[in-house]
Amino acid sequence: MKKLLFLSIIIVVLLTACGTNAAKQAGGHSGAAGMSHDGHKTDAPAGGGHAAGHGNQDNSGGIKSDAVKALWTLAGGKKPQANQDTSIRIEIQNGGKPIEQFDVNHEQKQHLIIVSKDLSYFHHIHPEYKGNGVFEITTRFPAGGDYKLIADFVPTGGSAMNKMEWVHIEGAPAKSKPIQPDASLTQTVDGKQVTLAFDRLKANEELTLTYTIKDASTKAPITNLQPYLGAIGHVVILTDDAEQYLHVHPMDETSSGPDAKFMTTFPKSGVYKIWGQFKHNDQVFTVPFVIKVP
Ligand SMILES: [Cu+2]
Incomplete structure (x- = not known):
């Protein structure tokens, strides 16, 4: 039993390490999840979907998801509050330097998904590219609590990738709803x-x-x-x-x-x-x- 568990872990680690390339080589439409260096789980190649399937985004020697980091600043560094206009600034870096150019993917340079922890709240918006690796948008969070932010983008010369961040919003929390599989689809x-x-x-x-x-x-x-x-x-x-x-x-x-x-x-x-x-x-x-x- 222990041996089996150990083996499973090894397999998971291997899958994680090879996720991006394996999925690319297979021309996969959506990869298995991997984990980036900063500890955020990422989908590799996230959002690659069809684009990756065309095989023209492979960039051996290009920008690698593991080297890309997103720096998140909400409300100008102050504590973000529910039901107030909240700025979100996302700086995308590769090896510590801003990524300058992004491909337009599905009509946008970045797709930002915001969900509440219980997944009852979903918001899909498009931050504006300000240059120098910086995207910005202002939004409102509907209640206090934890939210996950997912930035989905394609650096020019790289493949589709995403970076995630948990953020805490001050204010009265909404009543958390359990996530239950639907009886009917x-x-x-x-x-x-x-x-x-x-x-x-x-x-x-x-x-x-x-x-x-x-x-x-x-x-x-x-x-x-x-x-x-x-x-x-x-x-x-x-x-x-x-x-x-x-x-x-x-x-x-x-x-x-x-x-x-x-x-x-x-x-x-x-x-x-x-x-x-x-x-x-x-x-x-x-x-x-x-x-x-x-
Ligand atoms: Cu979008």
């Missing part, structure tokens, strides 16, 4: 009935997520979804402890519904929260599901 959001299906549900295997979107009242399939961030939709996946981030991208970027297909690989069995974001009638709607991967 159909729900209604903003007048749309959205169903999520998987071709299979297994850890460590690339699989397909299919969203089917109908009008909630007429049940008519919606076939005129608008592109959102240059694709049919945008999907973010986190483990229930918010420690691992899987960024997923569409299989067919030109589709307009009612089906929206994405690919990912769940790195381990466990509970995940999945947010799908779509655009219809000029409105972006976000559909959360909680699933258990056996």
Whole structure:
């Protein structure tokens, strides 16, 4: 038993160490999670999704995720407060020097995901690039408590990567809700009935997520979804402890519904929260599901 545990640890360490390259070589759509030097778990190649699959972002000898760090400053270094405009400054460095150039990936130079610790709050925003490796945005946190911030970007000459940070927000906390797998993978959001299906549900295997979107009242399939961030939709996946981030991208970027297909690989069995974001009638709607991967 002990031996087995030890072996498992070795395997995990090996996987972690090789995550980025292995996923790249395999042309993977979404890599297993690894851990960067600063102790933050990272998805490698995070958000690589389809882009990595095209194989043109491999940069042997280029910018490596492990050498990249994000320096986070909230509220100008003061204690950030709930329900107040809060500046977020993210400086991206490579080996201690600012990274100057970033590729536009899904229409943006950086995607910033903010979630509350219980994953009940989800916010997807786009900090402005100020030059010299610095991104800035101002937002409001809805309640006191701990939040995870995930910056997702592609340094020019590097591959897609992400950097995460836990932050504490002062103020009265919201009531924490337990993260429970959904009994049904159909729900209604903003007048749309959205169903999520998987071709299979297994850890460590690339699989397909299919969203089917109908009008909630007429049940008519919606076939005129608008592109959102240059694709049919945008999907973010986190483990229930918010420690691992899987960024997923569409299989067919030109589709307009009612089906929206994405690919990912769940790195381990466990509970995940999945947010799908779509655009219809000029409105972006976000559909959360909680699933258990056996
Ligand atoms: Cu984004």
